[in-house]
Amino acid sequence: MGKTRLIAETGAGQHGVAAATAAALMDMQCVVFMGIEDTQRQALNVYKMKLLGAEVIPVETGTGTLKDAVSEAMREWTSRIADTHYCLGSVMGPHPFPVIVRDFQAVISREIKEQILQRENKLPDIVTACVGGGSNAIGSFWHFIKDESVKLVGCEAAGKGVDTFETAATITTGRLGIFHGMKSYFCQDEYGQIAPVYSISAGLDYPGIGPEHAYLHDIGRAEYIPVTDEEAVCAFEYLSRTEGIIPAIESAHALSYAIKKAPELDKDKIIVVTISGRGDKDCSSVAKYRGENINE
Amino acid sequence: MSNIKNAFANNNKAFIAFITCGDPDLDTTKKIIYSMQNNGVDLIELGIPFSDPTAEGVVIQAANLRALTNGVTTDKIFNMVREIRNDIKIPLVFMTYANVIFSYGADKFIKTCSEIGIDGLIIPDLPFEEKEEFLPVCKKYNVDLISMIAPTSENRIAKIAKEAEGFIYIVSSLGVTGVRSEIKTDLNSIVNAIRKNNPDTPCAIGFGISTPEQAKTMAQIPGVNGVITGSAIIKIIAQHGTNAPDFVGEYVKSMKAALI
Numbered sequence: 124m125g126k127t128r129l130i131a132e133t134g135a136g137q138h139g140v141a142a143a144t145a146a147a148l149m150d151m152q153c154v155v156f157m158g159i160e161d162t163q164r165q166a167l168n169v170y171k172m173k174l175l176g177a178e179v180i181p182v183e184t185g186t187g188t189l190k191d192a193v194s195e196a197m198r199e200w201t202s203r204i205a206d207t208h209y210c211l212g213s214v215m216g217p218h219p220f221p222v223i224v225r226d227f228q229a230v231i232s233r234e235i236k237e238q239i240l241q242r243e244n245k246l247p248d249i250v251t252a253c254v255g256g257g258s259n260a261i262g263s264f265w266h267f268i269k270d271e272s273v274k275l276v277g278c279e280a281a282g283k284g285v286d287t288f289e290t291a292a293t294i295t296t297g298r299l300g301i302f303h304g305m306k307s308y309f310c311q312d313e314y315g316q317i318a319p320v321y322s323i324s325a326g327l328d329y330p331g332i333g334p335e336h337a338y339l340h341d342i343g344r345a346e347y348i349p350v351t352d353e354e355a356v357c358a359f360e361y362l363s364r365t366e367g368i369i370p371a372i373e374s375a376h377a378l379s380y381a382i383k384k385a386p387e388l389d390k391d392k393i394i395v396v397t398i399s400g401r402g403d404k405d406c407s408s409v410a411k412y413r414g415e416n417i418n419e
Numbered sequence: 420m421s422n423i424k425n426a427f428a429n430n431n432k433a434f435i436a437f438i439t440c441g442d443p444d445l446d447t448t449k450k451i452i453y454s455m456q457n458n459g460v461d462l463i464e465l466g467i468p469f470s471d472p473t474a475e476g477v478v479i480q481a482a483n484l485r486a487l488t489n490g491v492t493t494d495k496i497f498n499m500v501r502e503i504r505n506d507i508k509i510p511l512v513f514m515t516y517a518n519v520i521f522s523y524g525a526d527k528f529i530k531t532c533s534e535i536g537i538d539g540l541i542i543p544d545l546p547f548e549e550k551e552e553f554l555p556v557c558k559k560y561n562v563d564l565i566s567m568i569a570p571t572s573e574n575r576i577a578k579i580a581k582e583a584e585g586f587i588y589i590v591s592s593l594g595v596t597g598v599r600s601e602i603k604t605d606l607n608s609i610v611n612a613i614r615k616n617n618p619d620t621p622c623a624i625g626f627g628i629s630t631p632e633q634a635k636t637m638a639q640i641p642g643v644n645g646v647i648t649g650s651a652i653i654k655i656i657a658q659h660g661t662n663a664p665d666f667v668g669e670y671v672k673s674m675k676a677a678l679i
């Protein structure tokens with residue numbers, strides 16, 4: 124394509140770090156747009172991106188979160204298309220981004236399937252993953268969609284609760300709309316103004332959901348459930364303590380569902396939880412949530 | 420066909436103005452519309468504010484925010500247009516984002532447009548390939564769906580131009596709205612490509628135009644029938660607030676003079 128420069132948006136910073144790593148490897152210039160609020164709560168990833176040679180641009184418009192970072196990356200791309208490729212970080216935005224990202228992320232369900240058949244000789248009963256834009260979730264679901272016996276569960280960020288305005292649970296509280304180049308579900312007011320959503324998790328703090336998830340929801344193939352900040356933080360702490368794995372606060376949303384669901388099932392049932400990232404980046408936010416300041 | 424053609428009749432080089440409704444409040448918006456009409460504007464694009472205007476630069480983004488913060492809504496804007504439409508004779512179009520129309524209900528929104536005398540719609544986040552979302556409803560109520568052609572449209576120019584209605588909005592430069600000191604795009608070849616496929620529909624150039632000199636240069640390009648200014652007007656409104664109508668009127672007069 125002859126492009127020498129990569130731009131990306133990022134919420135939690137995971138995609139930004141990935142884009143910066145790829146750019147470093149390919150000797151490309153890299154600019155990452157990140158909501159100003161997220162640069163503060165995900166400072167570790169900002170540092171990593173800079174270390175990898177990327178420029179991080181804090182976006183101050185709107186709520187200063189992922190939605191605004193996407194808008195700003197789109198604006199930048201319209202002004203500089205000849206040498207710049209926009210590497211979008213989730214299964215969202217205009218076609219063909221949702222299918223490009225889905226095809227890459229589908230490696231998750233391919234590996235889950237291969238490994239679970241090897242070890243257990245049967246398919247899982249439930250596959251669950253967190254949903255921001257929905258890339259790790261669609262990747263986790265993809266190769267199981269035709270296996271009707273496998274229940275697919277996406278976990279959305281409920282923030283402080285789906286009955287408050289401080290939530291990012293799109294399927295639960297949103298309705299059909301057109302934004303960021305896609306027709307899907309969005310949190311919005313009666314006049315179509317996009318809602319200023321909220322979640323403790325920067326990666327799930329987005330007012331929309333990828334269009335393929337909207338479809339899976341409409342046809343009833345996947346279920347989408349809200350998980351609050353408090354439930355996610357409890358799951359974050361629980362996995363750290365019991366398994367020695369510190370999960371990303373995003374992934375902890377899916378984990379919370381599994382922790383609640385498991386006691387209702389027979390012992391031989393299998394739940395696969397996608398741990399989409401590690402939680403180092405979240406330690407200071409979770410500590411703060413619990414009233415502790417670990418930064419000084 | 421709507422009344423948009425009147426803005427370009429008799430080889431008139433049209434001056435088209437964009438404002439955001441409700442910036443700083445709807446009463447001032449009304450006064451600005453009157454003042455612009457009195458000073459020779461040929462067509463007005465009325466922006467319905469959106470929370471996340473992805474095609475706008477910082478100046479118009481701020482106007483959207485001011486308007487929404489002041490509680491402006493689609494229904495209040497419809498009422499404002501109803502109140503002025505008897506006095507305002509020039510064509511009026513709405514410029515807004517797809518979700519504002521979609522969430523209101525495309526049929527209800529566009530039917531209302533037709534009832535209150537809105538002649539066309541500009542939807543910057545609706546690509547040509549997706550226009551079936553709104554086009555059948557626009558046709559049903561005789562509201563023109565205005566197409567945009569940008570420096571990146573290239574091999575899409577032919578099909579966009581062929582099906583264009585109302586006027587063709589030529590985006591002068593790459594990037595979002597905002598004042599530019601220089602416009603370097605090869606607009607001649609874009610206009611030629613349009614004219615080869617559509618000799619009749621008026622073409623107006625917008626994005627980045629702020630001075631009478633720029634307006635004059637743009638309007639002299641063969642095949643161009645008008646120029647569009649947005650950010651430069653919004654800046655005047657941001658500076659003067661509720662006192663803006665007279666200042667905007669002065670500005671419109673100077674821009675129109677450059678086109679005669």
Ligand SMILES: Cc1ncc(COP(=O)(O)O)c(C=O)c1O
Nearest residue numbers: 135255256257258259326399400
């Ligand atoms: C660790 C982690 N998981 C999940 C997500 C959410 O993204 P998606 O829904 O596209 O998987 C993010 C986003 O930043 C993330 O950092």
